[in-house]
Structures are given as structure tokens and as C-alpha cells.
Amino acid sequence: MRAAKRLHTEKLLLLFFLCRSIVVIFSYKLPAALVEPLANGFRVSIPDDRGIKSVAFNVNRNRNFTDFEEGEFSAQVREPEDGRWQHDFERAALRAHDTLYIWTNVQHGNVIYRDKSLPQPVCQLSGKNLPTECSMSPYQHQNRETTTVKNDEVYKGSTSKSLSCAEQSETVMSPPPSQPLCKGQLIFEEEFENLNESRWLHDVRAPLDSTDAEFVLYDGKARVQGGQLIIEPRLWSSYRPDLHITNAHLDLSDRCTGTHNRQKECVLLTSGPLIMPPVVVPRLSTKESFGFKYGRVDIRARLPKGDWLIPLLLLEPLMESYGQTGYESGQLRVAMARGNDQLRLPHGKLIDGRTLFAGAVLSTEASQREDFMVQQRRSVHFGDDFHVYSLIWSSQSLRFSIDGQEYGELLTGFAESDLNPSWRRGGPMAPFDRMFYITLGLSVGGFGDFVDKLRTSSFEKPWINKHPQAKLQFWRSQEQWLPTWKQPKLLVDYVRVYLMIIVTYLTEDAAKKHISSNILVGIIVQMWIASHICHADLPVVAYKELFSDQFKPQKKYIYIYKNTSNNNSTHLLIFYFIFKMQFKCLLYLMGCFFALMYAFEKNDIEVIVKGKEVEINVHDDPELKTFFFSTDIGEECTSDYKFVHNHNANNTFVYKIDINKELRKDDTLSIFGIFETTDKVISKTYDLIIDESGRGVKQDIPQRSDCIKSETVVNFKEQPCSQVLVFKDDFDDQSLSGWTYEIRSRVLDPVPDQEFVAYMKNTKLNNGLLYLYANWVNDTHFHIAEGCTSKHNGDINKLMRQCGPLKLKGGVSIPPVHSAKLHSSFTFKYGRVEIRARLPIGDWLFPYLLLQPANTQSEDNYVNHLRIVYARGNKRLQDKNSLPIGGDVLFGSAVLWSQDGAREHMTIKRNLYNKQFGDKFHIYTLIWHKDRIIFKVDGLKYGTITHPDVLRTFDLNECFLVLGLTAGGGLNFPHDYLMPEQVKFMNGAVKATELFTEQAVRESWIQPNLVIDYVHVYTTHVNEE
Known part of the structure; x- marks a missing residue:
């Protein structure tokens, strides 16, 4: 009995000690480490607790721990001090941009505890020894990874001077500046006059x-x-x-x-x-x-x-x-x-x-x-x-x-x-x-x-x-x-x-996106053509109250800025050209002037002509503060812009100007005006004709303030203004009335024009998209009974090769693939072509998005042409130098023919993500200028052709558009261009078609169609990029 009682007592004691141990174990929770900045380092500590035997701290600056590993700073603490387990990391100065990552190791009793603290940004620590940049910066409590700050002088560890800026930069810097600083300014400079080891x-x-x-x-x-x-x-x-x-x-x-x-x-x-x-x-x-x-x-x-x-x-x-x-x-x-x-x-x-x-x-x-x-x-x-x-x-x-x-x-x-x-x-x-x-x-x-x-x-x-x-x-x-x-x-x-400059020299489109009424109201006039034609010397007068001495205005532009002064009154600062030139040049300039902000909606000026005197009256408007204008009169004009800021006795603006020529009825007069009101700047061009009473009467002609001179020609007519849509097909209806089909076989054409297709009417229109599709056929006979577009009517053998009848025997090939090819009735010279399309995917498929001279036929062989874009349908394809040329490589090119064969001038862009360009729609752009041809995809320029042979060739004629989809082809897949191991059929060989049919991987044709969303052609000007 006693033994049983003693055993029961021992069990109770054992259970008591076990429970006590469990309570001790689970009653301790490792606290977050406290960081205190020191004069030349920092202190890390946790509070003391009965049972702690040792503590270790591991600290990283600006780098998280992937495991419980040794840190950039490590220390073992054996004894508490003043109620805390702490260690001072000396000679480890903290910086304002630093973030500390800490994990702590604690031996409590016989148990080891490890835990990671939350990241601790230095400027959010407490204490009097924070980096000076923390206390100086108004941005100290913000996330410096997402805060926009600016600086106006070179970082040399000095305090920045205060400077008010109208425009911000997106640059973030560390150490953070004490004041916002202006965009475009130098924030770091090292000239290596000596080696500054506090910096490096x-x-x-x-x-x-x-x-x-x-x-x-x-x-x-x-x-x-x-x-x-x-x-x-x-x-x-x-x-x-x-x-x-x-x-x-x-x-x-x-x-x-x-x-x-x-x-x-x-x-x-x-x-x-x-x-x-x-x-x-x-x-x-x-x-x-x-x-x-x-x-x-x-x-x-x-x-x-x-x-x-x-x-x-x-x-x-x-x-x-x-x-x-x-x-x-x-x-x-x-x-x-x-x-x-x-x-x-x-x-x-x-x-x-x-x-x-x-x-x-x-x-x-x-x-x-x-x-x-x-x-x-x-x-x-x-x-x-x-x-x-x-x-x-x-x-x-x-x-x-x-x-x-x-x-x-x-x-x-x-x-x-x-x-x-x-x-x-x-x-x-x-x-x-x-x-x-x-x-x-x-x-x-x-x-x-x-x-x-x-x-x-x-x-x-x-x-x-x-x-x-x-x-x-x-x-x-x-x-x-x-x-x-x-x-x-x-x-x-x-x-x-x-610092990052958000907006530098603005184009019209860029200005529309970025201009705000509190910073910049602008009118930017591109003047390259005028200065080029008139050979005028155009010195620039600049106002230094807005820009530093480093600002270098370009001669190509006029800048008009609206700035907000300290008393919130707006004034107009004008950067203008002083020049002497014939009137026709100024007339051109005024015709090319465009306004960005507003149009003056009311009939707000009155013009009275008395012989050689022109009087301009601006109607009473209490909000109007200044009036800036220039006049174009017949074949002459005023020699300068006029800036009127004084009211007359009737509280209106009146200006009189003497001209060299007496104006009569039906003479023309153009006035370009800029009006500054209390809250905005307004611009307008007035095109007037003198009536019987000598007054200027408004003409119903397009306002030239919206026009930049175009270099485009459409149907042999020069187009006056650029950025005008002159051809548009969005394929929204079921008609292809602006396009003509090419109907013929290419299988028996001479190399390198041979292709393994017959162009038929393989198209469909669906939901605003044009589909040109390719499909395999197993015909033993080929015959285009009606509609063959072959131009070989005088040669029965050549006509039969393209139109049939053909029978599969004795080395005669039948087209194994049917597809489609279209060309436009619209022609033009110089302009911007935009085509939103999804390219085909499948071995040996090849899209045609071309410009072809109008003095040729779409069906001609050996024709010079511009390839707006192409990417071969093969997922993987290499040239003989092992360079990739498959579907993830984009080309834009010009093909020129001579007695020696074809020569292709190419521009190339590779998809950085190894994806085929046929995976999704892209906008492909060709900008055709007199002195260059530019290729773009999704707005990004990836190539320019300036070769004089190319420019000279395509300067001779207007071009029409070609849309098509083919398979193979000696020009598209030259045998001596490809890696030999990747192609088993020889272009032009007797059995080339049969070998192509046997060896083509039909399973790769997962997307055997060229899909076009729209085709747009715009007029262009010489400076468009």
C-alpha cells in the first residue's frame, strides 16, 4: 500500500515538474529587437527575462535574410546590462536610406528561440543620433521607394539650397534631399580630382x-x-x-x-x-x-x-x-x-x-x-x-x-x-x-x-x-x-x-499629354523646313528668369511658357526667333503654327483697312490681359510679332500697322493671335478677306494654326497638312471594295520568286477583322477557270504555269497550299502607314505587308518593294551563322532587284521574351520620308533605312499597299541563308514542291492566318519620327 502511495506521489511530482517546464517553455515569447542610433553606429537590444542565458543578434543593411544565417553585423551577448541584453555595433554608421533586417537568437533555459524582426527603416527609428538627412528631409516619413523627390545641386554631402520648381522629376535619390529640387539637375558628380573614400x-x-x-x-x-x-x-x-x-x-x-x-x-x-x-x-x-x-x-x-x-x-x-x-x-x-x-x-x-x-x-x-x-x-x-x-x-x-x-x-x-x-x-x-x-x-x-x-x-x-x-x-x-x-x-x-526629365523637347502629341495649365501652356512650332528653305539666320532670345544658363534652346522650336509668379499673377514668357526673310517664309511659318490649348470661340477682333493702314481692335473683355499677334497680308507681311499689353481709353486693345501695299476689296489678310486671360492662354488664326467697306470678313477655309506642312503625295496631289488620315480600312463591313485580289499560282515561277502557294480568295471578314488564311490541299489538278490575274497573256506556257490547267504528273507541281493576296487601289508617296495585325504561326508561313511601286503590277516578278514588317512563322529557325530568324525576330526591309539578283536592306528587332510576334496583335508602322524610312512596332522605333539606293528607288513613284500570306519562297527563305540542317527542300529543284509537302510539319500550323484589324495611312512631315 505504501509502495503504491509512494509511486502515486512520484507520478504527481513528475507531472508537476513536467507541467512547470511546459509553462516555463511556453510562457516566453521572444520580443522584437529595439534599435537605437548611436553617434557612430547603432545599438540592438531586447529586455531581460528570468531564464535567458545568452543572446545573439544578426543584422543586415538593405538585405533581407533568406535563412537564420550570419548577418553583415553579428554579436553574442553573455550578460544583461541595466535590464537589457544589448550590443553596440560601432563603426557602422547608419544612412538615411538604410533599412535594417534583424534576427535574434535567445537561449532561454535549455531552449533556443529564433525570430526575425520586421524591417526597420533608419529614418523611422527613435533617438537623437539619426542621420542628418532624416531630420532635414520633408520626405523622411514617406516610403522612399515610391516618393518623388528632386535635387538642384550636385550631391557632395552638403545641404541643398531651397529652390521652388514648377515641374517635378520622377527620380528618387538617397540620401534624400532637404528641399525639392528641379528636374534635369545634376544630383551626383564625380570628377575624380581625388579619391573620396567617404563616397566610394x-x-x-x-x-x-x-x-x-x-x-x-x-x-x-x-x-x-x-x-x-x-x-x-x-x-x-x-x-x-x-x-x-x-x-x-x-x-x-x-x-x-x-x-x-x-x-x-x-x-x-x-x-x-x-x-x-x-x-x-x-x-x-x-x-x-x-x-x-x-x-x-x-x-x-x-x-x-x-x-x-x-x-x-x-x-x-x-x-x-x-x-x-x-x-x-x-x-x-x-x-x-x-x-x-x-x-x-x-x-x-x-x-x-x-x-x-x-x-x-x-x-x-x-x-x-x-x-x-x-x-x-x-x-x-x-x-x-x-x-x-x-x-x-x-x-x-x-x-x-x-x-x-x-x-x-x-x-x-x-x-x-x-x-x-x-x-x-x-x-x-x-x-x-x-x-x-x-x-x-x-x-x-x-x-x-x-x-x-x-x-x-x-x-x-x-x-x-x-x-x-x-x-x-x-x-x-x-x-x-x-x-x-x-x-x-x-x-x-x-x-x-x-534627375529624370519627364518632358524635354515636346512634340505636339507629347505636349498634349504632358502640358498642364499651371506649368506650361505652349505653342511649339517646328521650323526646320522654313529655316532650310529660306536659309535664314535664326538667333534665339531667351529669358533667364525661367531657365538656368545651362538651358540651350534649339533653333527648331518656338517656346511659349506660362509661369506662375509668387503673387500668383500669370505672365507670358515668349522665346521667339528674330529673323529677316521673305514674306513667303513667314507666311509658311504662320501656316504651320499650331495651337495646343483652346480655340477662341467668339468673334473677338475687328479689322478695318484704310489704304495702307490696318487697324486691329480686340473687343472689350475684362479677363483679357495681353494680346500677341502677327499678320500675313497678301504676298507681304509684317516683319515681326507684336506684343500689345496696354489698353486704350476705351479699355480695349487697338493696334495700327502701316504696310507697303494698299489693300483693296477681295485681298486676303491673315492674323495669328495669342490672348492671355486671367486663367488661360488662347490662340487662334483669323483668315480674312477684305470686303467693300474695308473690313476683314472671315473666310470659310481651314485654320492654318492646326497645320504642319506635309511631304505626302496622294494620287499625284501634294497634301497640304501632315497628320491627316488619307486612307482608312477598319474592315467593319463585308466589302473589300478598295482592294483587288491576286489570283494565280506561284509554284512554277522562277527562283527566287517561286512560292508553294496558289493565291485564291482565301479571305473572310469577321467582327471587324480581315482574315487571310492558308490551307493545305490535295488536288491532282489545278485550273483557274475565271479571274486569273496573271499578266503573261502573250506567253501561253507562262500563263498555264500560273493559271492552269495543270496535272500532277511528270514533274509538274500542283500548288499544295491555297492562300490570299490583295493590293489596294489607293496609292501615295511619303507618309505613315499603321497596320494592326496578328502574324501567322506555322513552319514556312510568311506574311506580306508591303508597299509596291504603282508603275508595277502586283503579279510582276522581280519587283522592288518595301516590307513594312514580317516575322517568319517558324517557332525556331536559324540562319547559317546560327542567328535566330524565327517567329520571335521581327524584320522591316527594302528589297531591290538588279542583274545580280535581289538585295535586301533589313532592320531587325528580336522579341526579348522569346515569344513569337504572332502570339498577339501588334501595331506595325512604317514612316516613309524622302531621306529615311523608319520602322516601328507598338510605337517603338527599331530601325531606319537611309541607304541612297533605297531612297532613290522609291522616290520615283507612288506605292500601293499589298496584304498577303504565302508559304515558302526563295526570297523569303533563301536556301543559302538558312542553316542547312533546318531545310531539306531546295528552292527551284524539280521536286521542290513535293519535298516541301512531305517535310513541312503541318502540326506546327497552329495559326495559319494573317489577321488584320485595320490599315491606316497618314500624311507626314519631315520631322516625324
């Missing part, structure tokens, strides 16, 4: 990513000499002669700047084929001092020359908001040219130092390195001289230029590549919608910038990407690459960052 942080780390790692160690200091930053690589043997490259251990932890994986970035150890980095090079950044979002970056630099050298002119993410692996948060390259004097891809394309690249890096794979880059090829190495490399980064695009000449643009939509799902939660430019900092440096070799099997002039690339011995193979081949390092330095003259 030198990296000390080894590259981390094993799939993208360069063969370098980032260490050492760049130097400044003669106002230039010099970044020079050196061999390991020079860096550490005491440590052999194949057998060494190097611990950089005490000064390592690595933050992702410090064990790998800061501690280097050789093992087997793993050697020390063969090259050591400085790399420096503004990560600790300056970051920004959106703006213009200018870097004047001379790139290095030498095999396997890569210059690093980068923007890198300040906070890795979209991920920390690879390039999940993106990287921008302002410019890059490989240092090799000659370097070829396996198929022969040159990618050496004469090819400039710039763009976005979003993948660690070398094969995808250039997927989001633009490029320019030149005849000289980019390292031969200094150049200004520029990036204009906005919320809509990335634009790249060299020495002021733009050579490429990337638009929004990186998320569509599906490389990182996190980008879809960002803005349209994600991941490039966060703040980035500037990095300058060099890399050597590695896996990311050099694909395998490259060849220099003498050697093949000496390493294999991702091979364990890659770095060793590179080091062992230094007798090949080291002698080429004649100029291995990256020289940087200056780095400048400007």
Missing part, C-alpha cells in the same frame, strides 16, 4: 555565384591620376607573392565586405583543382553613400583592351527586394565591350571589343546574358578612345546612348520573361523600379560573359564554363592571354547622374 566603398570579397563567377578577387584600391580613376588588374603572384596560387589559405574576414555568404566570400582555401583567383582587381561603389531610382547616368570612360577583360560600369540594387540569388533583383550595365581584339562565336559572329553592349542582366547563364541587351558594332575597338556612355532610366524604358547618339531601348515587361515570379508584384519596370547604386570595376574571364567554344584570332577559349578546373585552365593558359593585355586598365573620367 571598395569591395573586398570573392565572387559568390558558382554559375557566374569571374576569375578574380575583388581587393585593392583604385587610384586617381590626372583627374581620372584608374582600375587596373594584377596577377595573384603580384598580390600575394608569399602564397602560391595552388596551395594557400586566405582569410579576409576582418575587412571583407561580403554580405551574402561570408564564409565563401571572405575565406579562400585551395583544394585539388580549386586554386586562388588568378587576377585581383579593385571594385568600388556608392553603396554606402548614394543611390537613386530613375535618372540619366553619364560615364565618360576608356574601356580596357586585352583578352577576357570585361569593364563593369554598373547599377546594382540597393535593396535586393526581389531576391538575393543570381540576378533576381537585376543589374544594369551602362556599357560593356569585351576586351578581346578579336572574338568569334562558334558560328562566326564577332563579339569582340568592337561590339558595344548595354542593358539588363537577369540571368547567370552565359547563353542568356545578352537576351535583354542592346548592341552597336563599330569598325574600331571601343577601348581605343574615351566615350561618354549614357543610360536614361525611367519608369517606362531604358535608353542607351554613346557620345549622345542613342543606339537602343528596352521597354517595360521584364516580368513576362518568367525568370522571377516576384517581378509580377512590382511595377511595370520591375525589377528596375527600386533604388540602385553605382559600381565601377573590372572582371576577368568567368562563366557569365563568355559562352563556350569562343575563338580569338589564335586560340580557342581555354576553359569550359562550370567545369571544376575552369579557373585552373584559365591560369595555365596565361601565356596566351597575358601578352594581349597591352591596355588592361579601365579609365573613368567622370560619373554624373541627372
Whole structure:
């Protein structure tokens, strides 16, 4: 009994202690860490609690933790102090733009607790030691990733002066400014008069990513000499002669700047084929001092020359908001040219130092390195001289230029590549919608910038990407690459960052979008033609009260601005041209003047002519403040604009002007007026004719204020005004009355005009869309009984080949595919063509959206023509150099014929997301000028043809429009142009049609139609881009 009672008691005690332990365990909750700024660092702490034995803090700046890993700052605390477990991180100054990420490790009793605190923006911390920019900035409590701020002077760590601005920039910068600053201003400038180490942080780390790692160690200091930053690589043997490259251990932890994986970035150890980095090079950044979002970056630099050298002119993410692996948060390259004097891809394309690249890096794979880059090829190495490399980064695009000449643009939509799902939660430019900092440096070799099997002039690339011995193979081949390092330095003259300018020089359309009545009421007159025709000297008079001395008005424009002064009274500032020219030129200018804001609705002026005197009366209007006008009279005009701001005794505006010629009945008079009222600016052109009483009477003619002179000709008639719709087919009805079918076979036409189709009436109209469709046929006979449009009426054999009758036997081919082709009765010369269409998808399908000279027949062979756009239907297709030419590559071109055959002048755009252009509708545009032909897709220009042979050929005639869909064709798929392994039929061969029919993958014809939403043609003017 006693034993049972004792056992029961022991069980109760055991249960008591167990419950007590559970209560103790579950009664402790790890509190959030408190951060307090210090004079030169910060303190992290949690309150004391009975049972805590030790505490560890891990802190990252601007980078979240992916796991409970060692932070940029780490500390173990063994004893509490004044009731708190705390640690002071000294020599770790906080910056206004910093965000701290913290995880805490607590041993409470025998149990370990770990927890991550919420991100803590520095400017939202409490304490008196906040960075000065926090207390100075009116934006300190806002999210600096989404706040628009501005700056008016170069960032040098100084306090910005107060300046009132009318227009904002979309640029975000760090440290945040104390005052709003004006758009277009310089916010960062480094001239490298000396090396400011408070601005530039030198990296000390080894590259981390094993799939993208360069063969370098980032260490050492760049130097400044003669106002230039010099970044020079050196061999390991020079860096550490005491440590052999194949057998060494190097611990950089005490000064390592690595933050992702410090064990790998800061501690280097050789093992087997793993050697020390063969090259050591400085790399420096503004990560600790300056970051920004959106703006213009200018870097004047001379790139290095030498095999396997890569210059690093980068923007890198300040906070890795979209991920920390690879390039999940993106990287921008302002410019890059490989240092090799000659370097070829396996198929022969040159990618050496004469090819400039710039763009976005979003993948660690070398094969995808250039997927989001633009490029320019030149005849000289980019390292031969200094150049200004520029990036204009906005919320809509990335634009790249060299020495002021733009050579490429990337638009929004990186998320569509599906490389990182996190980008879809960002803005349209994600991941490039966060703040980035500037990095300058060099890399050597590695896996990311050099694909395998490259060849220099003498050697093949000496390493294999991702091979364990890659770095060793590179080091062992230094007798090949080291002698080429004649100029291995990256020289940087200056780095400048400007606030993003939302609106610069406005076109009419852009002004309509951006102008607001409180900032700018504008009239912008394009005057290039006038100055060109009249050879007039047009000096510009500028008002400095609105713009700084840096403002350089262009001679092409007149600017009229309305500004709001401190007393809220509006006044009109006019930038105008003073010129002497014949009246006809001024008459032209006035005819081309256009108004943006309002039309003067009432009959508000009165004109009285008395011989050689013209009197202009502006009717009484209490809101009217000033009147600005110019007159055109017959074949003469006033020599200047007039600005009237004084009322007469009757409180109206009256101005009298003497002219050289006495006006009589039925003479014409034009007056262009701008009226400033209390709240707006109004413009109007009055076209008047003198009546019997000498008064100006309004004429019923179009107002010339809406007209910019056109260069378009339609049906041999010059069109007076540009931007006028002269041809429109929206396919809303069931009629194709403006179009003519081409009905004939192309199978037996001579190469290269042979195609594997017969053009029939394979069209349909449905819901406002025109469908031209292709379908396979299995006919053994072919005969177009009526309506064949062949022009070979005088040659019965040629006529039969195109119209039939044909029978499938003895090498005679029957068209295996039926399709459609149309041409318009409308003709024109010079203009803008816009076609919204969805291109076909299917092997060997080819769309025709053409302009063909009107002195030819649509059915003629060997005809010059302009190809508005085309993308081949094949999902995958390569030329003989292995370059892609399939459905994800867009072309616009001009085809010229000569005795030597066809020559095609091409412009090319690749779909960055590897999607076929036939996946959806796009707007394809061709702008045909006298001196250039421009190709655009969805408003983005991707090419211009200026070859004199092309321009001269198409200057001779008007053109008609051609819409069509074909299959194959010697001109569309030239046999000597394609990769041989991808095409098994020979154009023009006896059995070409049969081989095409047998080998065509019909299952690939998932969309064998060309679908057209509309075709529009507009008149154009010489400056339209």
C-alpha cells in the first residue's frame, strides 16, 4: 500500500515538474529587437527575462535574410546590462536610406528561440543620433521607394539650397534631399580630382555565384591620376607573392565586405583543382553613400583592351527586394565591350571589343546574358578612345546612348520573361523600379560573359564554363592571354547622374499629354523646313528668369511658357526667333503654327483697312490681359510679332500697322493671335478677306494654326497638312471594295520568286477583322477557270504555269497550299502607314505587308518593294551563322532587284521574351520620308533605312499597299541563308514542291492566318519620327 502511495506521489511530482517546464517553455515569447542610433553606429537590444542565458543578434543593411544565417553585423551577448541584453555595433554608421533586417537568437533555459524582426527603416527609428538627412528631409516619413523627390545641386554631402520648381522629376535619390529640387539637375558628380573614400566603398570579397563567377578577387584600391580613376588588374603572384596560387589559405574576414555568404566570400582555401583567383582587381561603389531610382547616368570612360577583360560600369540594387540569388533583383550595365581584339562565336559572329553592349542582366547563364541587351558594332575597338556612355532610366524604358547618339531601348515587361515570379508584384519596370547604386570595376574571364567554344584570332577559349578546373585552365593558359593585355586598365573620367526629365523637347502629341495649365501652356512650332528653305539666320532670345544658363534652346522650336509668379499673377514668357526673310517664309511659318490649348470661340477682333493702314481692335473683355499677334497680308507681311499689353481709353486693345501695299476689296489678310486671360492662354488664326467697306470678313477655309506642312503625295496631289488620315480600312463591313485580289499560282515561277502557294480568295471578314488564311490541299489538278490575274497573256506556257490547267504528273507541281493576296487601289508617296495585325504561326508561313511601286503590277516578278514588317512563322529557325530568324525576330526591309539578283536592306528587332510576334496583335508602322524610312512596332522605333539606293528607288513613284500570306519562297527563305540542317527542300529543284509537302510539319500550323484589324495611312512631315 505504501509502495503504491509512494509511486502515486512520484507520478504527481513528475507531472508537476513536467507541467512547470511546459509553462516555463511556453510562457516566453521572444520580443522584437529595439534599435537605437548611436553617434557612430547603432545599438540592438531586447529586455531581460528570468531564464535567458545568452543572446545573439544578426543584422543586415538593405538585405533581407533568406535563412537564420550570419548577418553583415553579428554579436553574442553573455550578460544583461541595466535590464537589457544589448550590443553596440560601432563603426557602422547608419544612412538615411538604410533599412535594417534583424534576427535574434535567445537561449532561454535549455531552449533556443529564433525570430526575425520586421524591417526597420533608419529614418523611422527613435533617438537623437539619426542621420542628418532624416531630420532635414520633408520626405523622411514617406516610403522612399515610391516618393518623388528632386535635387538642384550636385550631391557632395552638403545641404541643398531651397529652390521652388514648377515641374517635378520622377527620380528618387538617397540620401534624400532637404528641399525639392528641379528636374534635369545634376544630383551626383564625380570628377575624380581625388579619391573620396567617404563616397566610394571598395569591395573586398570573392565572387559568390558558382554559375557566374569571374576569375578574380575583388581587393585593392583604385587610384586617381590626372583627374581620372584608374582600375587596373594584377596577377595573384603580384598580390600575394608569399602564397602560391595552388596551395594557400586566405582569410579576409576582418575587412571583407561580403554580405551574402561570408564564409565563401571572405575565406579562400585551395583544394585539388580549386586554386586562388588568378587576377585581383579593385571594385568600388556608392553603396554606402548614394543611390537613386530613375535618372540619366553619364560615364565618360576608356574601356580596357586585352583578352577576357570585361569593364563593369554598373547599377546594382540597393535593396535586393526581389531576391538575393543570381540576378533576381537585376543589374544594369551602362556599357560593356569585351576586351578581346578579336572574338568569334562558334558560328562566326564577332563579339569582340568592337561590339558595344548595354542593358539588363537577369540571368547567370552565359547563353542568356545578352537576351535583354542592346548592341552597336563599330569598325574600331571601343577601348581605343574615351566615350561618354549614357543610360536614361525611367519608369517606362531604358535608353542607351554613346557620345549622345542613342543606339537602343528596352521597354517595360521584364516580368513576362518568367525568370522571377516576384517581378509580377512590382511595377511595370520591375525589377528596375527600386533604388540602385553605382559600381565601377573590372572582371576577368568567368562563366557569365563568355559562352563556350569562343575563338580569338589564335586560340580557342581555354576553359569550359562550370567545369571544376575552369579557373585552373584559365591560369595555365596565361601565356596566351597575358601578352594581349597591352591596355588592361579601365579609365573613368567622370560619373554624373541627372534627375529624370519627364518632358524635354515636346512634340505636339507629347505636349498634349504632358502640358498642364499651371506649368506650361505652349505653342511649339517646328521650323526646320522654313529655316532650310529660306536659309535664314535664326538667333534665339531667351529669358533667364525661367531657365538656368545651362538651358540651350534649339533653333527648331518656338517656346511659349506660362509661369506662375509668387503673387500668383500669370505672365507670358515668349522665346521667339528674330529673323529677316521673305514674306513667303513667314507666311509658311504662320501656316504651320499650331495651337495646343483652346480655340477662341467668339468673334473677338475687328479689322478695318484704310489704304495702307490696318487697324486691329480686340473687343472689350475684362479677363483679357495681353494680346500677341502677327499678320500675313497678301504676298507681304509684317516683319515681326507684336506684343500689345496696354489698353486704350476705351479699355480695349487697338493696334495700327502701316504696310507697303494698299489693300483693296477681295485681298486676303491673315492674323495669328495669342490672348492671355486671367486663367488661360488662347490662340487662334483669323483668315480674312477684305470686303467693300474695308473690313476683314472671315473666310470659310481651314485654320492654318492646326497645320504642319506635309511631304505626302496622294494620287499625284501634294497634301497640304501632315497628320491627316488619307486612307482608312477598319474592315467593319463585308466589302473589300478598295482592294483587288491576286489570283494565280506561284509554284512554277522562277527562283527566287517561286512560292508553294496558289493565291485564291482565301479571305473572310469577321467582327471587324480581315482574315487571310492558308490551307493545305490535295488536288491532282489545278485550273483557274475565271479571274486569273496573271499578266503573261502573250506567253501561253507562262500563263498555264500560273493559271492552269495543270496535272500532277511528270514533274509538274500542283500548288499544295491555297492562300490570299490583295493590293489596294489607293496609292501615295511619303507618309505613315499603321497596320494592326496578328502574324501567322506555322513552319514556312510568311506574311506580306508591303508597299509596291504603282508603275508595277502586283503579279510582276522581280519587283522592288518595301516590307513594312514580317516575322517568319517558324517557332525556331536559324540562319547559317546560327542567328535566330524565327517567329520571335521581327524584320522591316527594302528589297531591290538588279542583274545580280535581289538585295535586301533589313532592320531587325528580336522579341526579348522569346515569344513569337504572332502570339498577339501588334501595331506595325512604317514612316516613309524622302531621306529615311523608319520602322516601328507598338510605337517603338527599331530601325531606319537611309541607304541612297533605297531612297532613290522609291522616290520615283507612288506605292500601293499589298496584304498577303504565302508559304515558302526563295526570297523569303533563301536556301543559302538558312542553316542547312533546318531545310531539306531546295528552292527551284524539280521536286521542290513535293519535298516541301512531305517535310513541312503541318502540326506546327497552329495559326495559319494573317489577321488584320485595320490599315491606316497618314500624311507626314519631315520631322516625324
